[in-house]
Amino acid sequence: MVQQVFYFLFNNIELNFITQVLLYWLIGSISFYAIGFFIEKFIKSKDNLTKKLTARVKQVKKQSFPAFTLKGIITGEIKNLIAASIILYLAPEVHRDNNLLLNFGWFLMRIVAADFCFYVVHRLFHTKSFLKIHLKHHDFQDTSSFVAGHKSLMEYIIVTITDVLPIFIFGYDITQICAWTLIGNIYNLEGHSSLSIFFIPSDFHDLHHTGFKGNYGIHGFWDRVFNTLNPLTKKVGIMFPVSLIEYKIMKFFSRIDKYNSFDNDDYESKT
Structure with a gap:
């Protein structure tokens, strides 16, 4: 819909090209x-x-996030502009x-590839x-969204290269990539806010910061595949119904796991 x-x-x-960048x-x-100020200053x-x-x-x-400085903002925006130029050039x-169906499929494949x-x-x-x-990213546990x-600069460069890979595989349509960066910012900022606001499990990344291990992906798909998922404890969000659907699905699979575990224990006791 955003697209x-x-x-x-x-x-x-x-x-x-320049206008697109x-x-x-x-x-x-x-x-x-x-989005960051909306979360931090309003919510x-x-x-x-x-x-x-x-x-x-x-x-x-509780840790207070360092104050914004003009130098820091300008430096950050120069890095972002360079990154945007490199991504769209390559x-x-x-x-x-x-x-709508085609766009949904593109977003789904984009998310799976980007997550990997x-x-x-x-x-x-x-x-x-x-x-x-x-380590610089883990300076904070009780995080502000802006964490x-x-x-570090090296991490920023590596993550930018990582962002290029799925876009290079699928190509980009400027309207889709703009929608992607907006949705990505929502997830990234909410995920570091310790709140459960939108449709993404915010405690997924919060548990990574407090535990310093597990939950390495964006959404948890590959964490489930490679068995590095920390159990989510997210409260059902109130702003989007997707969080309720997610909660129902997680609860359903949790019941299946418990049922299978019970059957295995019962089988082992009989044998």
């Missing part, structure tokens, strides 16, 4: 700060909302029809050889 909005806005406009960069940067200022949306189960000492542009690429790199970051690159962007 449909971008398609409506930009479909009839001729966008050259600027558009991609602006949407990414503006949405990053807008977290409401005690009733914070209490209802809190997903954290392990309480840690990735092949593909013009797709504005088909990020899972591999993130898990490597937690090995002895690469841990130093990643999502708190990383």
Whole structure:
């Protein structure tokens, strides 16, 4: 649906390479700060909302995120602009029809591929050889949303390269990639906020920060495949019904696991 909005806005406009880079960069940067401040300054200022949306189960000492500086913002935006230029320069542009089913399939494959690429790199970051690159991101446990962007330059470069891979495989349509960066920012900022706001299990990444292991992927698919998933304790979100569906599915599979475990125990006792 987000992509449909971008398609409506930009479909009839001729966008050259520079315009596409600027558009991609602006949407990414503006949405990053807008969503982050919405979570930190609006939602977290409401005690009733914070209490209802809190997903954290392990309480840690509160840490205040470092204040924003003009130098830090400018440096960050220069890095983002360079990254946007590299990604769109390397990735092949593909013009797709504005088909809702086709777009859904593209997003699904994009998420699976991006999740795999990020899972591999993130898990490597937690090995002895690469841990130093990643330690800056783990300066904080009781996190602000903006910890999502708190990383070393080397990690930023590696993650940018990781972002290029699935886009290079599937190509990019500017309306789809703009929608992707907006949704990605929602997930990334919520995932570091210790709140359960939208349709993504925010305590998935929160448990990674408090435990420093497991939950290496974006959504948990590859963590389930490679058995590195920390059990989620997320409260059902109130803003999107998808969280309720997710809760029902997780509960259903949990019942199946318990049933299979009971059958195995019963079989072993008889034998």
